[in-house]
Each structure stands twice: as C-alpha cells, then as structure tokens.
Amino acid sequence: MKRVLLILLMLVLPAQAQDPALQNAVSKALAGRTVSELKVSGNWAVCQWEMSEAGGMALFHRTGKKWELAQSGGGAMGQGELAILGVPPKDRERLMPALGAEEKARVAEVLREPQWTWLTRKKRLTDEDLEYYTAWELTLIRNEIFALHGRPFTDPELKAYFQERPWYKVRPGFKESDLSELERSNVSFISSYQKRTGKI
Numbered sequence: 001m002k003r004v005l006l007i008l009l010m011l012v013l014p015a016q017a018q019d020p021a022l023q024n025a026v027s028k029a030l031a032g033r034t035v036s037e038l039k040v041s042g043n044w045a046v047c048q049w050e051m052s053e054a055g056g057m058a059l060f061h062r063t064g065k066k067w068e069l070a071q072s073g074g075g076a077m078g079q080g081e082l083a084i085l086g087v088p089p090k091d092r093e094r095l096m097p098a099l100g101a102e103e104k105a106r107v108a109e110v111l112r113e114p115q116w117t118w119l120t121r122k123k124r125l126t127d128e129d130l131e132y133y134t135a136w137e138l139t140l141i142r143n144e145i146f147a148l149h150g151r152p153f154t155d156p157e158l159k160a161y162f163q164e165r166p167w168y169k170v171r172p173g174f175k176e177s178d179l180s181e182l183e184r185s186n187v188s189f190i191s192s193y194q195k196r197t198g199k200i
Contacts, residue, residue, distance in 0.1 A: 025060055025067035041094035043157070044070075044087050046077065059085060061136045070136045080106035084115055086140060086161035111165050114148060116141045124182065125189050135199035142190040149178045 022045055026035055030049050038047040043062040049055060049072075058072035059082065070085050071077075080103065082092045092107075119129065120141065130138060143151075143158055150171025153159040162168040179187065194200045 019067070021065055022060065022062070022067045025069065026058075029060075029069040029072065030058060039095050041091040042088065044082075044091045044095060046082075046095045059087070061085075068135055070134055078106060079103050080110045083107045083164075084110050085136065086157065088160055089164070112167070114144055114165075114167060116144050117148070120145055120183065120186050125186050125193075127193065130190065130193050133199075135194065138190055138194050138199055142187055142194075145179065145183050145187050146174075146176075150174050 019040070022040070026038065026047065030047075033049040033051040036048050036050070038045060045060040045062075045067070046057060047060075048057050054074055056072060056074040057077040059070040059077065060067050061070040071081070077096075079092045079096050082095065087095065119125070133141065139158075140161065143153070143162075147153075147162045147165075147168050150169055151174045152170045152172065153162060176184065
C-alpha cells in the first residue's frame with residue numbers, strides 16, 4: 001500500500017514536490033488517505049487529502065532535509081492557519097494564492113495576539129495538554145513564552161515568525177529570569193516532553 005501511494009504521488013505531483021523525503025513524510029503521516037494537490041514553497045508544503053467521505057488538508061515543514069507534519073485536519077486550511085503556524089508571507093502566497101479581503105483580515109487578526117497564552121499562562125502543563133501538538137507547534141508554543149518577554153531569536157524561522165507579530169518587541173537585555181516561575185516550569189516541561197516523545 002505504501003509503495004502504491006508513493007508511486008501515485010510521483011506520477012501526479014510536479015517535480016518540486018517529488019522530494020523523496022517529502023514523499024516519505026506524506027505517505028507516513030497520511031497513510032490510508034488519497035493525497036492530491038501537493039504544493040511546495042521553501043520549507044513548507046501543503047496538500048489535500050481524502051479518506052472515505054472525509055477530507056482535509058495537511059501542512060508539512062522541512063528542517064534541514066527532514067520533512068515533518070506540522071498540522072493536519074478535516075476541512076479547508078486558509079492563510080490564517082498558515083500564519084499561526086509560522087509559514088512566511090511569501091510562502092503562504094505561493095501555497096494558497098488568491099487571497100481575498102476576508103482572508104487578509106483573518107491573517108491580520110491571528111497575528112495581532114499571541115496564540116498559546118491561554119495554555120501556557122494558566123497552569124502547569126501535562127503530557128495530556130501537549131499530546132496532540134506536532135513537533136513544530138510545540139517549538140512555537142515553547143518559544144512564544146520567551147517572545148512575550150522580548151527574547152531576541154537567532155534561528156531564522158523563529159526570528160521571522162515572531163517579527164511578523166506586532167505584539168513582539170525585542171528586548172536586548174532579555175534574561176530567562178524575566179519569566180515567571182510558571183512560565184519557566186512550562187518551558188522546561190515542553191522541552192523535556194519534546195525530547196521524551198521525539199517531537200523535536
């Protein structure tokens with residue numbers, strides 16, 4: 001079945017989407033589903049999938065040469081969802097062109113406020129809180145805690161992700177001690193959870 005899916009992907013996908021590492025990630029993450037319209041831009045790829053009478057979209061992220069599922073769900077994905085997950089504007093445009101006024105407003109809205117403070121500022125996190133997040137989402141959640149206090153980022157993707165958000169202001173004198181005890185605890189927990197589960 002896996003081989004049939006890979007062969008099918010190779011026949012229907014444009015050359016840019018025929019990266020063997022991407023094909024492997026797609027077939028692994030979306031096993032048993034029919035995949036179509038795989039588009040690639042930079043370190044990001046998006047596709048549609050169908051299974052029985054259900055359908056949805058999946059977003060993949062590349063770190064180095066490794067592709068991993070960033071998010072998948074039923075229904076359509078828009079540029080707002082791509083913005084939440086840190087897809088740069090130029091890649092969002094390539095992956096999902098024809099942005100209307102409503103979707104532009106949605107993108108501006110999702111960038112206006114931090115995404116995960118509802119989770120990270122209320123309580124100590126548990127495995128159950130994090131189990132459905134992908135490695136990339138966990139990285140964003142953990143680093144958003146630092147970003148709220150103005151930590152400068154050197155990683156190009158994280159730097160671009162937070163610089164696009166109007167609430168993020170770099171503070172050159174940032175220290176980890178600026179975080180509350182709860183925030184430090186949650187950063188540490190997310191980091192150890194990522195290592196324990198291989199979601200790095």
